[in-house]
Amino acid sequence: MKHSELTKTLVASLAVCLGVMGLGQLGQSETVFAKKTDNGKVEKFDKYKGHQVYEYTVQNKSGLKVSVLSQGGTLHGIYVPKGAKDKRNIIMSFKHTKQYYSKAAKSLYVGQQIGPVGNRIRDGKFKLDGKTVSVPTNENGNTLHSGKHGYNSVRWKGKVGTYHGNPAITLRHTFSSKYTGFPGKVKATTRYVVTDDNQVKVLMSAKSTKDTVFDPTIHAYFNLGQEKTIRDQELTMNSTQRLELNKEKVPTGNLLENKGTYDFTQPKALGSHLDHLITTKEQGFDTMFKVKPDKNDQIAKLSDPKTDRSVTFLSKRNGMVVYSGNSITKKVPFESGAGRQHAAIALEPQMLPDAVNHPSFGDVSLKAGQTKTKEITYKIDY
Template identity: 25%
Template structure:
């Protein structure tokens, strides 16, 4: 496995803190709350109840200078007014389902279609557009906030009364854990993840995230058709611009028009089939490195896939944090998941759950720094 030697983390034994606060209102007057998790190493995460959203993740560079490394909005109201999935919890089903339709036990279900004919990220009123309920906030060796949401039978077309829960945790070493859990009273499908877009250079960095280096430990990926639905094939990454088994710049291959998959996605917007598969404990799914600042982000997951999206549809129409106009490539998403359209692809890992077999996905955003200005090649 590819490793980076000498990563610096916090000293063990320090407590982490959780602080609850008001965070404005939605258009209908519903109050939104925020919980800020922080540790002694200067890592902090602010989570909104609206969309169970990771509004910010702050981490220091190699010189100790903190910066928010996620795209998003400064004001809660903007997440409702200008939705773009920044940092939100997506569900019931992250990514795309072809035609917004799937069959379960002989019955066909028609879902909300919000991506042309397809269903994307749970539909027009997915989990990202709900105000979650806080059920627990705690400080300690690991600070945490637990949020819950009830999704009734038929919600966006999905079967089963579903209770969804998201737990954010922060320890003193820089691990921001996100645990997704769900129970249903009938067979259904679930695929939840976080949709943070990262720029490790920090909010407003003019070069965006294209100078970052990325590693994904996956030998295959799932090619897509012109509507970004997987064809069902597991294609080898070897010899292609989709080979990130060794770290290389994000921008390398991003505009390679000789690859039809890059043309279809307007860049990278694909699922990688992780070599580790689905696991009981979170395993490494991606490593993102910003050599100039020394910031490193590891993404770990129990799920079998990860969607790498290079911010291709950011078109300058959204004004985000610190009055930054977001353009193509200003941030990238690394979304651990079950494969897109898995309910319609029996060969893909299943997204089905039963009343007696609840859904569980544990992912981690792990932040660290390289202690010196190493060349990205030294990340091998």
């Protein structure tokens, strides 16, 4: 990195630390800096609600590039190299920050960090240490994606550098219980790491002052090809069951067998699955699958036969929420073009949703003083 570029990076990162986080969420003792790296940079992206938004970018030796925005810790791009100046973004993004939060797109949570817990919590209540905890609700009396003051709602401070020798973006934010409505003052760290074997690792860590819950995810929408929908792309999952849901999409606690339309054990065009759901209320998938990681932690694979691109999803957790972009319309102006139904598919590794109310779904607790890390890995092939 040239001296002038490093200076700009340091200034930009210092600005994030000193002024753009808002809401009194930053600890004064925390610092932020950009390590010198030939593969990373920090640039001004635009402004949102009067505050500067920064774009953090890193890439590996083969040119696989990852871009993240400070607002919402949003995964803005995974760019697959086709040539020196020709890269294809395989996830959906917007040209301007405000578009991520627009009326047409805010319910889609495009690319955003979801935390401290993903998906729905029934009635916004759960038991913790024998006591009933109530958290803010934002959908039909339930809590969706941790409510209005979750991970996606804040400006994260960031830096570019390395992590275990790999190019990495590191984001940090301190959440107060008064702000989120969840127990504890939580110091959260999210790292986006790019390895030379084309893995994008997302490491989401948290440490709390009180016993609380923690099961975050990334709400990225994938379209691996050049087509305007994902109908010709193929999805496989290590899954034989899915959760039964009530009319509010909250798990009942029961499991259903994956048969026919819901069977992803063999590769088959997504369109052939979607055709059977187009007459339903959802008109596609908004489904919570129980997955079983294999010996390499693989839980799913999305591939595009036309471009020979694929993303393999690695996770140690037992859930994968699949949303096939059923409500995307032309009013959603993606950077790649106007949206349409099934323009992309969101695949969200996490513990089975509403685990706080169903102990058999898995442990999402975080004890006071303990640090936990949840990892999602996207293995990119092209």
